[in-house]
Amino acid sequence: MAFSRKSKTLYIDREALATLALVQEGLLRPVDGLMDQKTAQEVNRTKTYKGHSFPFPFILAPRGRRNEEVLTSLKPGERVTLVVDDKEVGWIETKEVFPIDPQQRLQEIYGTQNPSHPGVQATMKRLGRYAIAGKYHVEYPKYGKIKEQVLTAKNRIGAAKTSALMMAARPLHRAHERLIRTTLDESDLVVIFLLKPYREDPTLPYELRYRSMDYFVKNYLPANRVIIVPLEYTYIFAGYNEVILDALVAENFGCDELVIGQNHAGLGSFYDKNRIQSVFDHLEGFNIAIHTAPEYAYCDICRTLVSNKTCPHGEHHHISYHADSILELLKRGLLPPAVLVRGEISAMILAHLFPNRFENLEKIYYDLMPGSGLLESQSEEDFYIKLMKLYQTTSLK
Helix, strand or coil, X not given: CCCCCCCEEEXXXXXXXXXXXXXXXXXXXXCCCCCCHHHHHHHHHHCEXXXXXXXXXXXXXXXXXXXXXXXXXXXXXXXXXXEECCEEEEEEEEEEEEECCHHHHHHHHHCXXXXXXXXXXXXXXXXXXXXXXXXXXXXXXXXXXXXXXXXXXXXXXXXXXXXXXXXXXXXXXXXXXXXXXXXXXXXXXXXXXXXXXXXXXXXXXXXXXXXXXXXXXXXXCCHHHEEEEEECCCCCCCHHHHHHHHHHHHHHCCCCEEEEECCCCCHHHCCECCECCHHHCCCCCCCCEEEEECCEEEXXXXXXXXXXXXXXXXXXXXXXXXHHHHHHHHHCCCCCCCCCCCHHHHHHHHHHHCXXXXXXXXXXXXXXXXXXXXXXXXXXXXXXXXXHHHHCCCCCC
């Protein structure tokens, strides 16, 4: 893309770029551009845009002394260049520049202004006092490619019903697997949007979570009916707004249904056990079905995964799938029981967290593990998988 070097410049980060691209590709439709002051005020008041529920104004207000100087100097019709990491990535044709209240903006996005909130902390560092409205274009081909992937998958199998799942899978555990299978039972195609936040804990990077999910799909599901795509979770997907925006993105990706769990982020703010979908009662303009799946647990009497709606035994018989606690085991170097996490998945994660952990891996392997009798090179992942099989040996107690 060619830009005019003489034009004024706004410096934004990759998170802002990805968010602008999300709208440019029509994935937050009916939102189709940066809102001016009048529109922003109306969205704040009604929580709707063009007859469709939308939680807050879509604006761009980059922080920084240079940015503020440029914003306050712009005239209607003047084009400004967008730069990320010293690279020109797009432009905005100025319609209006207007002041905003950063604290009010934080409240709109996160439902709080508390500076101890991690999202608030991060956004305070990048949110300025002036917003710009106007037609824009950015170079960011990722979303277009993902839309093509989903459309190709639908056409390949002639999918009449496509369901979406939004998952972090930190880590991918057995309850996730059950949710995916249950959704696949009721759908022709399942699109797993694997969340890729910008402020991600490096313990389980996206590439590792993708590899885990891809392994499960390719080895234990009809892979032609499941597609995994990255969803870059920018700052707008926060708090109680997350459910609304998830549904909007899924709909604009061509999905007919969004399936969420009862512990989905934001749902708990509204969840009423006597009315499982009360969170969606006030939504307007959606053409996507939204299904709330039950929470799964392992019952030590039923000896299988159950939902709290179908198991007659009390919660004291249930093993719950709390991702944070499972991850804590892995971070401490412990191999979670297979009832919690599939052995191969645990092996991937432990090999990542503790590379070259064993000084004499080959000796330990051949001393403790059954094998073919042939000398073969074994990886740490192989070792953990074989170790899990030993844990599952039941002849001795």
